[in-house]
Amino acid sequence: MQGLVYYLDKPGGTFAARQESIPELAPGEVRLRTARTSVCQSDVVIYKQGLPRIKSWPAIVLHEACCYVDAVGDGVESFRPGDLVGLGCDIPCGKDACIYCGEHGTGDWTSCPNTQATGHEFPGFARTYAVLPKWFVERGPIVKFPPGFDASQACQLEPLACCLEGMTRVNRCIENRIVVLIGAGSQSTYALQCAQAMQARKIILINRGQQRLDRVIRDFGDERVVGLRWDERVVENVKRECQPFNEPHFVMVNAPCREAYELAPQLMGYGTVLDGHAGVKGAGGKPRIAHEVDLNNDIHYRLQCYHATHGSSMHGIRLAQQFLSEGRLPKIDLMTNPSERFNHVDIQRAVERAAESDSLKVIVDWE
C-alpha cells in the first residue's frame, strides 16, 4: 500500500511530494488516513527559517491534524476503522519507564527531558497516511470525535488545547472575570471564544494592526468584547475599560514578542493572573525578559499570579475535544475564510497564506 508524503527540503525551501509504501501494522499500532491539517505559526517559522528541534532534513511538518482511523493492529480495542480522531502535538517520549510519559507517569510530556512533538522530532501530518506506534495509541494525545463531526473543526483540536491549558491552569480566573488578550492572532481568537464559552464578564482584545483586530471583533465580538489598538495609551485604555474594577483579572500574552511581555506586567493589579502563553524566540535563542516581582506585596498581599503553559497535555486535549464536540465555539468556522482553504497539492501556498498578516487559520484538506 502506498501513500503520499510531502517533504520540506530545508528551511526556506520547497515542498516535494513522494510516493512511499506504508508498512504493515504491528500489534497495537493504528494506521491513520489524514483528513485535515491546520497550519500553525510554528509551521510558518519552520518553513521560513527552520527550528533547532528539527534535527534532520528533509522534514515532514504540520502538527495540527485530524484523521480517520484506516486500520488497527492486533489488540487495539479503543479505536475502530472509520473513527474520526484529533491529535495533539506534544507527545510522550515513548519510553515505558519515563516518569512523565510512561505507564505510571504524570502525563506532563513537555517536562520530559526527551520531550518530542509531531512535526518536530516525530514526523508531522503532511502525508496521506500515518502509522502510530503502540505507545502513541495507548498513551498519546489521540481522541475520538462523535460520528459525523466536522473534520475542519476537529483538526483545530491541538491549538485549542494549548489555549485551554493556559486558561485553566489557574482555577476561576475566567468565569465572571475581565480577560485581556494581547495580540489578535489565532491563539487570541481561540481564547476569545473560550472566554465567551466560559462566561467571562468582559474580554479586551489588544492588537497593533487594525486589519486583524477589525476582522476578529467583527466576526467574534459581542456586547462583552472590546477591541483596543496597541498604542502608547493602551495601558490607560485597558484600565478604563476594566472599570469599575481597577485592573483585569486575567492577562494572556499571545504575541510572541518582548513588547508584549513588557506590556503585560503593567496591567497587573489585585488578583491578576498573567499567562505567558506565547514564547519569544529569536535568531539568538530565547532572550531574557526581566521583571521585578515583590513576593510579599505583589504575590502575597495582591494575590498576583505569574504562570505559563507550553504546548498541551491530555488535560488540554480532553478539554478541547469537549469544547468542540459540545459546540461551545459556535463561530470557529469564521477563523477560516475561502482564501484560507487549500487542497494538499497546494501545501506550499497554504503555508505562505498562513504567513500573511491578515490570516487567522489556514486549513489543508487531505481528502
Ligand SMILES: [Zn+2]
Ligand atoms: Zn500548533
Ligand SMILES: [Zn+2]
Ligand atoms: Zn518521557
